[in-house]
Amino acid sequence: MIWINTEESWIDVSLSFRRSRELTRVKTMWQRKGLSLGFVSMAIAACMSCLPQAAAQEARASDYPNRRITIMVPWTAGGPSDTVMRIMAGHMSRTLGQRLVVENHPGSSGTVASLRTKLATPDGYTLVVGNTGTHGSAVALYSKLPYDPRTDFEPIAVLASGAIVIVGRKDLPPTDLKEFVAYLQSSPYKLDEAHGGVASISFTACLLFDQMIHAKSRLVPYDGAMPSVQALVRGRVDYMCDQTLNVVPQVRTGRIKAYAIAAPVRNPALPDVPTTKEGGLPEYELSAWQALFAPKGTPKAIVEKLNDAVGRALDDDTVRGRLLELGADMPQGDQRTSQALADLVRNEVDRWTSVVKAAGPF
Structure with a gap:
């Protein structure tokens, strides 16, 4: 049992402590350091109160998962x-x-x-x-x-x-990455760039891309990656930068145009899409x-x-x-x-x- 000194009496707080000899040893050691038995007992009791929580956590982990x-x-x-x-x-x-x-x-x-x-x-x-x-x-x-x-x-x-792919609407004039970069640079704030919301990878990926090539565009936000790609497919925006997982089907079917993939090697899912290094922008490598x-x-x-x-x-x-x-x-x-x-x-x-x-x- 552990007892707490309340100055006038000792109160049983009903905590079992198997190693009673260890408790006595700890109390004696702390007494020598000038600490009261009351303080020592309360500290130990506080530590012991953590044990049921730890045991409960262990039990939950061993039984996990037991529901959806x-x-x-x-x-x-x-x-x-x-x-x-x-x-x-x-x-x-x-x-x-x-x-x-x-x-x-x-x-x-x-x-x-x-x-x-x-x-x-x-x-x-x-x-x-x-x-x-x-x-x-x-x-x-x-x-x-x-x-x-x-x-x-x-x-x-x-x-x-998934590596980032630079994609544009299917009827956008440039035919490769070099032409696309020049097209952006010559048309500040004239092209609409889609993204899936601030902090989405399509936002930050194009933020980095535009920063590297010193281009400026009009940002058009959508509520998520899929709506932004659908807007590109429908020709409502001009381009975006998004990961393979979101654009591969549309590129394969020709609904959007891929200029380059920001990876060191070509992706087997898009074997005909050159890397940014092949397109003249080797410093732009990025994945989500x-x-x-x-x-x-x-x-x-x-x-x-x-x-x-x-x-x-x-x-x-x-x-x-x-x-x-x-x-x-x-x-x-x-x-x-x-x-x-x-x-x-x-x-x-x-x-x-x-x-x-x-x-x-x-």
């Missing part, structure tokens, strides 16, 4: 984050033995769903798909971002990534990523189970085939760890902070 898991996608249906998560959800569900429900919660360039996940109970039953925007550039683009992607989440794993996050404080054992489920899904031939068909790149080896994702988030925040700062007001 909700995964929030911060964008509209049909976009890259939504597509990747839905491709993987079925296999992950079979691995975990519970249903994974993918829900779309667009708003404020993905920050609404991210905030909701931050505030959720850290038990592994509410997760969010974060990406280059929500967990990278948003820090630089929103002065009052209600979460910190570096400290408010438990990183689980990178799901997939999607990853899975849990609220801060989610038990490590649960994070590990989820990380394992992601890895198993990425190793599945059917899942890999569907992602490769869309031009996705999948993490390999050490890139699949939770720590690798934590490092990626920190690096992305630093990178995009520099880009946004250099771009100035927009």
Whole structure:
């Protein structure tokens, strides 16, 4: 039993302490340092109160999952984050033995769903798909971002990534990247550039592109990646910069024109599209990523189970085939760890902070 000294008497607070001899030893040691027994006993009692919580967390982790898991996608249906998560959800569900429900919660360039996940109970039953925007550039683009992607989440794993493709409406005059760059440079504020919202990868990718070639365009925002691509297909805007996962089908069918892919090598899903290096802009290499996050404080054992489920899904031939068909790149080896994702988030925040700062007001 542990007793707390209340100056006039000792009160039994009914806390079992198996190592009573250890307690006596600690009390004696602290007494020698001039600390009262009351202070020592209260400190030990406070520490002991943490044990039931730890035991409860362990029990929850060993039993996890015992009900459905909700995964929030911060964008509209049909976009890259939504597509990747839905491709993987079925296999992950079979691995975990519970249903994974993918829900779309667009708003404020993905920050609404991210905030909701931050505030959720850290038990592994509410997760969010974060990406280059929500967990990278948003820090630089929103002065009052209600979460910190570096400290408010438990990183689980990178799901997939896709190189950026510079695309234009199918009847845009330039025929290759060099002509397109010259066309932009000679037409300041005359071309309409689509993006899926501030902090979306389509916004930051073209921000960096325009910065590199010293071009200025009219920014036309849409509520997510898919609506912005649909606007390009319909000829309502002139160009955009977006990831393979969002534009491969439209490029293949000729509904939009691809000028270059911002990768060191050509993508098998778009073998006829040259790289930016081939097009004369080797410094423009960029990809967007999607990853899975849990609220801060989610038990490590649960994070590990989820990380394992992601890895198993990425190793599945059917899942890999569907992602490769869309031009996705999948993490390999050490890139699949939770720590690798934590490092990626920190690096992305630093990178995009520099880009946004250099771009100035927009």
